Amino acid sequence: MNDKANPTPTPATEAVDENHIIAERREKLAKLREGGVAFPNDFVPTHLAADLHTHYDSLSKEELAAKKVHVKVAGRMVLKRVMGKASFATIQDRSGQIQFYISDELSGADTHGAFKHWDMGDFISAEGNLFKTNKGELSVECSNLRLLSKSLRPLPDKFHGLSDLETKYRQRYVDLIVNPDSRNTFKARSNAIASLRRHMLDADFMEVETPMLHPIPGGALARPFITHHHTLDMNLYLRIAPELYLKRLIVGGFDGVYEFGKMFRNEGMDRTHNPEFTSLEFYVAYKDYHWMMNLTEEIFEKVTMTLHGQTKITVGENLVEFAGPYPRLSISEAIFKYSGVNVDELSEDELRAECISFGMEVDAQMGKGKLIDELFGEKVEANLIQPTFIIDYPVEMSPLTKKHRSKEGLVERFELFVNGKEIANAYSELNDPIDQKERFEDQLKLAEKGDDEAMAMDHDFIRSLEYAMPPTSGIGIGIDRLTMLMTNQSSIQEVLFFPQMRPEVVKEVSSDQDFVQAGVPEIWIPALQKMGILTLEALKEANPNKVFNDLGGMRKKMKIEANLPSKEDVAGWIA
Numbered sequence: 001m002n003d004k005a006n007p008t009p010t011p012a013t014e015a016v017d018e019n020h021i022i023a024e025r026r027e028k029l030a031k032l033r034e035g036g037v038a039f040p041n042d043f044v045p046t047h048l049a050a051d052l053h054t055h056y057d058s059l060s061k062e063e064l065a066a067k068k069v070h071v072k073v074a075g076r077m078v079l080k081r082v083m084g085k086a087s088f089a090t091i092q093d094r095s096g097q098i099q100f101y102i103s104d105e106l107s108g109a110d111t112h113g114a115f116k117h118w119d120m121g122d123f124i125s126a127e128g129n130l131f132k133t134n135k136g137e138l139s140v141e142c143s144n145l146r147l148l149s150k151s152l153r154p155l156p157d158k159f160h161g162l163s164d165l166e167t168k169y170r171q172r173y174v175d176l177i178v179n180p181d182s183r184n185t186f187k188a189r190s191n192a193i194a195s196l197r198r199h200m201l202d203a204d205f206m207e208v209e210t211p212m213l214h215p216i217p218g219g220a221l222a223r224p225f226i227t228h229h230h231t232l233d234m235n236l237y238l239r240i241a242p243e244l245y246l247k248r249l250i251v252g253g254f255d256g257v258y259e260f261g262k263m264f265r266n267e268g269m270d271r272t273h274n275p276e277f278t279s280l281e282f283y284v285a286y287k288d289y290h291w292m293m294n295l296t297e298e299i300f301e302k303v304t305m306t307l308h309g310q311t312k313i314t315v316g317e318n319l320v321e322f323a324g325p326y327p328r329l330s331i332s333e334a335i336f337k338y339s340g341v342n343v344d345e346l347s348e349d350e351l352r353a354e355c356i357s358f359g360m361e362v363d364a365q366m367g368k369g370k371l372i373d374e375l376f377g378e379k380v381e382a383n384l385i386q387p388t389f390i391i392d393y394p395v396e397m398s399p400l401t402k403k404h405r406s407k408e409g410l411v412e413r414f415e416l417f418v419n420g421k422e423i424a425n426a427y428s429e430l431n432d433p434i435d436q437k438e439r440f441e442d443q444l445k446l447a448e449k450g451d452d453e454a455m456a457m458d459h460d461f462i463r464s465l466e467y468a469m470p471p472t473s474g475i476g477i478g479i480d481r482l483t484m485l486m487t488n489q490s491s492i493q494e495v496l497f498f499p500q501m502r503p504e505v506v507k508e509v510s511s512d513q514d515f516v517q518a519g520v521p522e523i524w525i526p527a528l529q530k531m532g533i534l535t536l537e538a539l540k541e542a543n544p545n546k547v548f549n550d551l552g553g554m555r556k557k558m559k560i561e562a563n564l565p566s567k568e569d570v571a572g573w574i575a
Contacts, residue, residue: 018153018154019509021153021154022152022153022154025119025150025151025152025153026152028117028119028150029150029152032147032150038150039148039149039150040146040148043072043074043125043146043148044072045072045073045074045093045125046071046072046073047071047072047073048073048093048094048095048096049073049075049091049092049093049095049096049097049098050095050096051095052071052073052098052130052138053096053098053138056069056130056138057138059132060132061131061132061136064130064131064132064138065131067130068129069129069130070127070128070129071127071128071129071130071140072125072126072127073091073093073098073125073126073140074091074093074123074124074125074126074148075091075092075093075097075098075123075124076091076092076093076121076122076123076151076177077089077090077091077118077119077120077121077122077123077124078090078091078092078097078120078121078155078177079099079120080118080120082116085103085104085105085112086101086102086103086104087101087102087103087112087115087116088100088101088102088139089102089115089124091124091126092177098138098139098140099133099137099138099139099140100124100126100139100140100142100145101131101133101139101140101141101142102115102142102145103142106128106141106142106143107142107143107144107145111144111145112145114147115145118147119150119151119154120151120154120155121151121153121154121155121177122147122148122149122150122151123147123148123149123151124145124146124147124148125145125146125148126140126142126144126145126146127140127142127143127144127145128140128141128142128143128144129141129143155174155177155178156174156178165493166501168182169493169498169499169501170501170504172497172498182494184487185483185487185489185494185495186495186497188307188483188486188487189479189483189487189495191306191307192303192306192307192479192482192483192486193260193280193479195302195303195306195307196260196280196299196303196477197260199298199299199302200258200282203256204256205256205257205258205282205284206254206256206257206258207257207258207259207260208246208249208254208257208258208259209259209261210239210242210245210246210249210259210261211239211245212238212239212261212262212264213227213229213236213237213238213239214236214237214238214239215234215236215237216237216456216457216458217237217239217240217455217456218240218241218243218244218455218456218458218461219239219240219241219242219243219244219245219400220240220241220243220263220265221399221453221454221455222240222241222265222266222267222453223265223266223267223452223453224237224238224240224264224265224266225237225238225264225265225266225275238264239261239262239263239264240263240264240265241263241279241281241476242259242261242263242281243281243400243474243476244400244458244461246259246281246282246283246474247283247429247461247464247469247472247474248461248464249283250283250285250469250470250472251464251465251467251468251469255284255285255286255470256282256283256284256285257282257283258280258281258282258283259280259281259282260278260279260280260479261278261279261281262276262277262278263276263277263278263279264276265277269500271490271491271492271493272421272481272484272492273492274480274492274493274496274499274500275500276500277478277479277480277492278478278479278480279476279477279478279479280476280477280479281474281475281476281477282474282475283429283472283473283474284472284473284474285470285471285472286470286471286472287471287472287473288412288428288471288473289391289412289413289414289426289427289428289473291473292414292426292473292474292475293326293328293389293391293414293426294324296389296416296424296426296475296477297324297325297326297387298324299477300322300324300387300416301322301323301324303322303482303486304322304486307486308486311323313486313488314488315418315419315485315488316419316488316490318385318419320385320386320387320418320419320485321386321387322387324387326386326387326388326389326416327386327388327389328388328389328391328414329388329389329390329391330390330391330392330410331343331372331376331390331391331392331393331394332344332372332392334376334380334384334390335372335375335376335379335380337380338379338380338383339358339375339379339380341354341375341379343372343375347368348367348368348371351368351371351372351375352364352366352371354375355371355374355375355378358375358378358379360374360375360378362374364449365446365449365450365451366451367396367446367449367451368394368396369393369394369395369396369397370396370397370446370451372394372397373397376390381417381420381421381422382420383420384417384418384419384420385418385419385420386418387416387417387418388416388417388418389414389415389416390414390415390416390417391412391413391414392404392407392410392411392412392413392414393410393411393413394409394410394411395409395410395411395439396442397411397413398411398413398427399439399440399442399443399455400427400429400430400436400439400455401413401427401428401429401430402427402428402429402430402431402432403430403435411427411428411430412427412428413425413426413427413428414426418485419485421481422478422481423477423478423481423482423485424475424476424477424478425475425476426473426474426475426476427473427474427475428471428472428473429469429471429472429473429474431465431468431469431470431471431472432465433462433463433465433466436461436462436465437457437462440455440456440457440458440462441457443455443456443457444456444457480492480495480496483495508534508535509529509534509535510534510535510536512525514536515528515536515539518536518539518573519569519572519573520539520573521562521565523560523562524551524560524562524565526558527551527554527555527558527560528547528551530554530558531547531550531551531554533547539573539574540574542574544567544570544571544574545567547570547573547574548565548567548570551564551565551570552564
């Protein structure tokens with residue numbers, strides 16, 4: 001994970017302040033429980049905020065009053081203004097925000113009085129007629145107001161929001177509450193998936209589901225996650241790709257299949273990699289990689305139009321055009337263009353030497369295909385800003401791909417790169433079972449040399465090919481990276497609801513009673529907490545003289561109306 005997302009302890013003062021707020025809200029909840037049902041479940045809204053604004057914002061105050069539009073709305077309270085006998089509140093539902101007007105006259109003094117003790121973040125409901133304030137803001141005149149759910153934790157400060165990336169990714173639920181940009185990003189992700197699914201359905205592809213627990217890891221060059229099935233007493237692998245199972249379905253007679261699904265790869269984490277990610281893979285009979293490139297151009301153009309209404313969008317500092325056709329370069333042409341190295345004319349050892357000359361970290365276990373892949377990543381990827389197909393890979397880089405029809409030693413494969421990152425990978429699929437078995441055997445040799453990403457032998461998949469698979473083309477499209485492009489995000493964590501994180505560092509805080517039992521007068525506990533002494537352990541490790549001196553400053557700052565404890569008293573707390 002990038003450094004910005006590493007765990008950082010909560011500042012002491014923030015932790016203490018939040019604990020006090022939580023304690024106060026728990027007391028409010030206790031009183032609600034005493035009064036009856038604290039979390040009612042019998043309110044059903046009839047309208048959404050956005051729909052109300054769409055239909056009634058254009059009406060004048062008088063026109064709206066004449067219509068007497070009665071509504072029932074509910075949502076999280078994000079703004080509250082109390083003004084004596086009248087108050088305003090703004091709630092946020094899944095569509096947007098709408099304002100409430102509460103008064104002693106309309107809602108009843110008891111209800112209005114109770115409202116004054118409700119907190120930001122609480123879920124509330126309102127029933128009443130729509131009206132417009134003197135300032136022209138659409139509002140609900142509350143004839144009935146209820147507290148539906150109590151928020152025990154305070155929302156982030158509205159002026160600062162949730163800016164800490166550690167908290168943002170770990171507590172996505174809070175991020176979604178306070179950051180509309182985050183909500184819009186995930187709406188765009190959903191819309192992109194919907195667009196892709198519509199395209200598949202319109203093309204008469206069948207959506208399928210294949211296993212996520214594999215007896216043999218396969219379908220991609222990657223290190224798998226391993227788990228154990230106790231009943232069968234065997235290791236299983238979280239899938240790194242659904243490819244081999246989808247091809248089995250092509251063998252079975254389905255001409256076009258697709259699957260949206262999770263993949264798991266036990267690899268590094270950075271701005272473009274998460275160990276758990278989502279892809280779309282689809283396979284179609286009687287097509288090749290040329291046809292698939294044309295379809296891919298069409299798909300990306302349609303997704304961009306769906307989300308943005310145009311095909312040219314800003315990605316980072318670049319203006320990217322997603323309308324086809326896209327340039328097509330062989331991987332050797334691309335490497336030569338951006339590095340001057342002709343990989344076709346070099347042996348494995350010569351290529352390794354070239355990589356070393358560029359300052360790259362390579363080792364003796366890397367075959368020529370792996371070295372080409374590493375050199376491409378080092379010298380080429382960052383230059384591929386506009387959508388570009390990199391085609392015709394060496395056979396050792398693509399163990400599941402059909403050999404090139406006219407170029408010896410190459411396969412019919414392409415990867416689509418946009419803004420310096422791979423976004424799709426596709427083949428003319430290998431359907432020769434004898435050739436496929438030989439490719440798997442070559443992978444086993446790489447594994448013996450220490451390549452932990454090499455594929456394993458899959459005898460059942462070979463057997464399926466022995467029943468004959470028609471000419472087939474397939475592709476995998478990374479949904480997370482696609483969303484990054486379409487929403488102009490530089491980090492994959494921004495487009496995942498719950499990205500993988502390191503274990504959370506939880507700052508402990510001793511209770512007030514713990515401090516009292518240690519001899520600390522209750523009035524001085526908040527001062528110690530403000531000083532960063534949150535636990536008895538921290539108190540015992542503190543310097544008595546420093547604590548005494550700091551308490552003197554805190555007494556003045558916090559306006560504590562009590563005599564300053566003596567040095568001896570403080571030393572007694574710490575002893």
